[in-house]
Amino acid sequence: xxxxxxxxxxxAKSSIHCRLVLQHSLRPAGGTCELARxxxxxxxxxxxxxxxxxxxxxxxxxxxxxxDQMAYAGRTDAIPWxxxxxxxxxxxxxxxxAKETAQQQRASA
Numbered sequence: 735x736x737x738x739x740x741x742x743x744x745x746a747k748s749s750i751h752c753r754l755v756l757q758h759s760l761r762p763a764g765g766t767c768e769l770a771r772x773x774x775x776x777x778x779x780x781x782x783x784x785x786x787x788x789x790x791x792x793x794x795x796x797x798x799x800x801x802d803q804m805a806y807a808g809r810t811d812a813i814p815w816x817x818x819x820x821x822x823x824x825x826x827x828x829x830x831x832a833k834e835t836a837q838q839q840r841a842s843a
Contacts, residue, residue, distance in 0.1 A: 754810035
């Protein structure tokens with residue numbers, strides 16, 4: 735079974751260039767729109783360093799499978815990046831609300 739992997743979106747560069755820019759190395763200066771050059775980060779590595787890979791202010795980790803399916807000719811240029819990142823934020827907010835509700839239910843029980 736293949737492990738789950740993520741592309742790391744550089745939010746600042748994506749905003750500047752108006753397209754999805756993925757990290758291709760550990761260096762902050764590295765960015766690419768070509769999937770073949772983008773770094774694939776294993777899930778356990780992302781989870782171990784969320785502040786680096788998925789902090790919501792400078793980076794966002796998105797499943798490689800999702801990006802691969804949306805890409806055109808191996809590039810991210812045609813991906814509706816604003817909508818994709820907005821969806822990630824909504825999912826995160828829903829997950830946080832569910833956690834808070836569960837905590838409140840446990841506290842009142």
